[in-house]
Amino acid sequence: MATQEINNRILEFPAQPETGSEEEVAEWIEAFDQVIEDEGPSRGCHLMEALIEHARASGVEVPLQLNTPYVNTIPVEEEVPYPGDRQIERRLKSLTRWNAMAMVHRQNKKDPGIGGHISTYSSLATLLEVGFNHFFHARYGDQPGDFIYFQGHASPGVYARAYLLGRITEEQVQNFRHELRDLPALSSYPHPWLMPDFWRFPTVSMGLGPLNSIYQARFMRYLENRGIIPRTPRKVWAFVGDGETDEPESMGSLWLGSREKLDNLIFVVNCNLQRLDGPVRGNGNVIQELEAAFHGAGWNVIKVMWGSDWDRLFARDRSGLLVKRLGEVVDGEYQTYKVKGGEYIRREFFGKYPELLEMVSDLSDDELHRLTRGGHDPQKVYNAYKRAVEHEGSPTVILAHTVKGYGLGSAEARNATHQEKKLADQALIAFRSRFEIPIPETAAKEGSLYRPPDDSPEIVYARKRREELGGFLLIREVPPPSFQAPPLTEFADSMAGSKGRTVSTTMGFVSMLRQLMKDPKIGKLIVPIIPDEGRTFGMESIIRQVGIYASQGQLYKPHDLDMLLYYREAKDGQILEEGITEAGAMASFTAAGTAYANYKVPMIPFFTYYSMFGFQRIGDMVWAFADSRGKGFMMGGTAGRTTLAGEGLQHQDGHSLVLSSTVPTCHSYDPAYVYEIAVIVQDGIRRMYQELEDRFYYITIYNEDYAMPEIPSGCEEGILRGIYRYKSTPEDKAVVQLFGSGPILNEALRAQSILAEKYGVQADVWSVTSYNELRRDALAIERWNRLHPSQPEKRPYILTALDGDEGPIVAATDYMKVVPDQLAPWLHGRLITLGTDGFGRSDNREHLRRHFEVNAESIAAAALSRLARDGKFDAQRAQEALEELGVDSEKIDPAIA
Numbered sequence: 001m002a003t004q005e006i007n008n009r010i011l012e013f014p015a016q017p018e019t020g021s022e023e024e025v026a027e028w029i030e031a032f033d034q035v036i037e038d039e040g041p042s043r044g045c046h047l048m049e050a051l052i053e054h055a056r057a058s059g060v061e062v063p064l065q066l067n068t069p070y071v072n073t074i075p076v077e078e079e080v081p082y083p084g085d086r087q088i089e090r091r092l093k094s095l096t097r098w099n100a101m102a103m104v105h106r107q108n109k110k111d112p113g114i115g116g117h118i119s120t121y122s123s124l125a126t127l128l129e130v131g132f133n134h135f136f137h138a139r140y141g142d143q144p145g146d147f148i149y150f151q152g153h154a155s156p157g158v159y160a161r162a163y164l165l166g167r168i169t170e171e172q173v174q175n176f177r178h179e180l181r182d183l184p185a186l187s188s189y190p191h192p193w194l195m196p197d198f199w200r201f202p203t204v205s206m207g208l209g210p211l212n213s214i215y216q217a218r219f220m221r222y223l224e225n226r227g228i229i230p231r232t233p234r235k236v237w238a239f240v241g242d243g244e245t246d247e248p249e250s251m252g253s254l255w256l257g258s259r260e261k262l263d264n265l266i267f268v269v270n271c272n273l274q275r276l277d278g279p280v281r282g283n284g285n286v287i288q289e290l291e292a293a294f295h296g297a298g299w300n301v302i303k304v305m306w307g308s309d310w311d312r313l314f315a316r317d318r319s320g321l322l323v324k325r326l327g328e329v330v331d332g333e334y335q336t337y338k339v340k341g342g343e344y345i346r347r348e349f350f351g352k353y354p355e356l357l358e359m360v361s362d363l364s365d366d367e368l369h370r371l372t373r374g375g376h377d378p379q380k381v382y383n384a385y386k387r388a389v390e391h392e393g394s395p396t397v398i399l400a401h402t403v404k405g406y407g408l409g410s411a412e413a414r415n416a417t418h419q420e421k422k423l424a425d426q427a428l429i430a431f432r433s434r435f436e437i438p439i440p441e442t443a444a445k446e447g448s449l450y451r452p453p454d455d456s457p458e459i460v461y462a463r464k465r466r467e468e469l470g471g472f473l474l475i476r477e478v479p480p481p482s483f484q485a486p487p488l489t490e491f492a493d494s495m496a497g498s499k500g501r502t503v504s505t506t507m508g509f510v511s512m513l514r515q516l517m518k519d520p521k522i523g524k525l526i527v528p529i530i531p532d533e534g535r536t537f538g539m540e541s542i543i544r545q546v547g548i549y550a551s552q553g554q555l556y557k558p559h560d561l562d563m564l565l566y567y568r569e570a571k572d573g574q575i576l577e578e579g580i581t582e583a584g585a586m587a588s589f590t591a592a593g594t595a596y597a598n599y600k601v602p603m604i605p606f607f608t609y610y611s612m613f614g615f616q617r618i619g620d621m622v623w624a625f626a627d628s629r630g631k632g633f634m635m636g637g638t639a640g641r642t643t644l645a646g647e648g649l650q651h652q653d654g655h656s657l658v659l660s661s662t663v664p665t666c667h668s669y670d671p672a673y674v675y676e677i678a679v680i681v682q683d684g685i686r687r688m689y690q691e692l693e694d695r696f697y698y699i700t701i702y703n704e705d706y707a708m709p710e711i712p713s714g715c716e717e718g719i720l721r722g723i724y725r726y727k728s729t730p731e732d733k734a735v736v737q738l739f740g741s742g743p744i745l746n747e748a749l750r751a752q753s754i755l756a757e758k759y760g761v762q763a764d765v766w767s768v769t770s771y772n773e774l775r776r777d778a779l780a781i782e783r784w785n786r787l788h789p790s791q792p793e794k795r796p797y798i799l800t801a802l803d804g805d806e807g808p809i810v811a812a813t814d815y816m817k818v819v820p821d822q823l824a825p826w827l828h829g830r831l832i833t834l835g836t837d838g839f840g841r842s843d844n845r846e847h848l849r850r851h852f853e854v855n856a857e858s859i860a861a862a863a864l865s866r867l868a869r870d871g872k873f874d875a876q877r878a879q880e881a882l883e884e885l886g887v888d889s890e891k892i893d894p895a896i897a
């Protein structure tokens with residue numbers, strides 16, 4: 001029986017027809033069948049659609065049908081024959097399976113607890129092999145080929161294949177997960193940071209692969225539509241675990257795929273029905289659940305459920321009962337079938353209906369046990385992939401039914417299979433026999449690697465397949481530097497100050513960005529990214545200037561068209577306006593920030609967002625961005641717990657600079673003035689794109705308006721390294737040093753006046769642009785000193801900068817006290833920090849700064865208090881000063897308020 005027919009028949013089962021209506025139904029079906037026979041399936045489809053529409057218009061509630069029966073989407077009669085040599089490919093796959101397993105097994109024997117996974121790849125092997133042999137292109141003209149997001153836990157299989165093809169050496173395989181022995185090794189999972197010429201996409205943190213791949217496919221279209229790269233047939237393939245789809249990141253952005261018609265995107269969900277602890281949906285059907293979700297989101301769904309050996313059973317299934325039975329069974333039971341074997345399957349599955357028992361009476365228990373799931377049958381997988389690459393107008397998801405731990409004997413499909421690291425001797429021997437690995441028993445027991453000679457048919461075949469697809473897939477090439485950063489003179493407007501006009505650093509940054517986008521050389525490479533916060537940051541002018549990217553152009557007349565700064569969308573728009581999704585915006589930032597390697601075009605992204613909703617919300621994605629060697633600027637807008645007035649507890653950010661400091665390649669800055677931003681951005685572009693340094697930037701920008709001064713001469717190095725003296729005391733030598741960052745620098749300046757005018761205390765004021773950079777420098781120097789005790793001691797920059805400047809240091813910041821505290825080890829007890837520890841409040845800046853004790857009065861009071869303790873100021877007088885300054889000594893500590 002044709003699958004199409006089965007699909008038609010199965011619809012009879014769920015709805016219980018009312019008595020007497022069978023004849024009527026049969027008549028309708030007959031008439032419908034006639035139409036299909038005479039005029040073809042598309043006519044049938046049209047009729048059904050028209051009928052449903054009519055029924056709805058007539059008030060008949062027609063249920064939405066997002067699921068199809070529990071069988072393959074592609075009917076057997078529509079399949080094309082397999083184009084490859086099935087036998088050789090099977091041998092290749094068996095060798096890859098063996099080496100993947102042996103790699104993990106050996107390492108765990110040698111070094112117990114080193115970890116690794118066997119069962120994920122064992123379920124994925126056919127899905128990858130068919131791709132490697134027939135679909136994954138290595139290049140398209142000058143552009144790299146298809147992008148593959150591998151399931152992270154399947155990396156042993158990816159390595160094993162690369163080993164067979166000579167892309168990686170035996171020594172590397174022997175050092176899987178031994179990366180610190182001065183020998184060529186392999187990282188546990190896909191990490192471009194650790195294997196920069198091999199891996200492109202970190203995936204092992206569940207959910208990041210699916211999300212990033214959607215935005216990657218979208219960014220590819222963006223580059224094509226803007227004419228930056230040629231349009232190619234390149235695909236983005238994302239291999240996703242079925243358990244992984246539990247993550248909101250995996251499923252949360254599916255709509256983008258269909259909205260943007262991303263037919264360059266293919267998801268392959270490895271539906272082995274298990275995750276780490278047990279079944280993904282023991283009491284349900286994960287494949288059906290995913291089918292409905294992807295259908296609902298507008299994706300093309302292809303289910304690859306059953307292997308070719310089921311086809312003859314379906315052919316016998318004249319009543320559709322087998323298909324009905326397949327749809328009745330829940331996943332936990334499907335898993336049990338694989339563990340318990342043929343006798344159990346006969347009894348529990350086929351035994352439910354006598355007709356089904358009869359249907360398989362000529363099959364042995366062993367044959368029943370071996371009935372293949374679709375994801376292990378190259379014929380079915382090939383046909384699904386072919387359909388997917390040919391499909392137009394929407395992304396495709398392939399839901400491939402597989403077995404976790406396939407071929408691992410007693411570990412197959414067991415709940416504990418994910419954690420299986422070592423096989424017993426007997427299991428190794430059984431594995432060797434099942435997959436016909438030509439090694440002696442002793443070598444099997446040792447889990448020896450096996451690679452046939454280069455001229456063996458398998459290797460010759462595999463290489464030839466790859467050559468025809470453009471070469472090795474796993475090569476990440478970064479083109480040599482050819483980029484010239486714009487000189488600092490190009491930032492002249494930002495350096496000149498605001499001539500008394502009050503502006504915020506955010507406004508200053510937006511003007512700078514506008515200028516940069518006009519640059520004839522690099523302007524087009526800038527990618528502004530915003531998660532629905534453009535107006536918050538005053539970016540309307542940029543929207544008008546370069547437009548918002550919209551793959552379909554602007555299909556409506558915006559209501560503000562007659563205004564200068566109207567809402568402009570365009571097919572070649574430059575801005576990525578992502579809507580309210582920091583995760584999506586970060587995924588775009590990742591695609592753009594790695595484009596220098598993935599598309600060989602040095603795109604420069606500026607991701608500007610509400611700083612509170614950055615690192616703490618999407619920190620894992622930032623980590624993966626750093627692993628990917630991403631470049632670009634994260635601009636934390638409306639920064640500062642007391643500068644963002646009114647918004648209160650959930651909005652006021654006093655800790656993003658703490659979180660950003662944890663990312664090794666992230667360089668964090670907290671500038672006070674627009675010229676500081678200009679110096680940092682210019683140098684950043686130079687270092688990232690001209691010098692090809694693997695780094696990116698986090699820069700806070702604030703919304704407090706004040707006059708921006710012109711850049712003082714000679715402070716560029718200090719800005720970049722983290723500190724420079726902004727305003728010395730005009731008279732005597734200062735006895736106190738005041739550090740300020742961001743808008744709190746203004747409070748430090750006011751404190752300088754208060755101290756001088758009211759209390760005769762002289763202070764110098766310093767702008768600290770980055771405690772984080774100063775700390776990293778000090779740590780590096782301290783380490784050098786520790787490792788070179790016989791050589792003259794070096795001094796960290798913070799001490800060189802402060803040379804000869806005496807007295808206590810009061811450091812005030814709109815961030816937590818731990819930010820300045822980073823320098824405490826080198827400041828020998830001189831440091832007093834004022835910061836914004838604790839929950840924010842909705843109020844204005846004046847009250848917020850008093851509450852958090854970071855206003856000028858609190859800074860001055862802290863200086864006097866410390867001088868008093870040091871015996872340099874009268875203690876009683878200091879106590880009175882606090883009162884004069886409105887500093888309440890008995891107020892609750894804001895850190896716990």
Ligand SMILES: Cc1ncc(C[n+]2csc(CCOP(=O)(O)OP(=O)(O)O)c2C)c(N)n1
Nearest residue numbers: 120204205206241242243244270274275276
């Ligand atoms: C964000 C995150 N949480 C938890 C884990 C730990 N973890 C590793 S594999 C795994 C189960 C994966 O199941 P599935 O996605 O179905 O993949 P399979 O191995 O079954 O193919 C879990 C929970 C992780 N890697 N990432």
Ligand SMILES: [Mg+2]
Nearest residue numbers: 242243274275
């Ligand atoms: Mg799984």
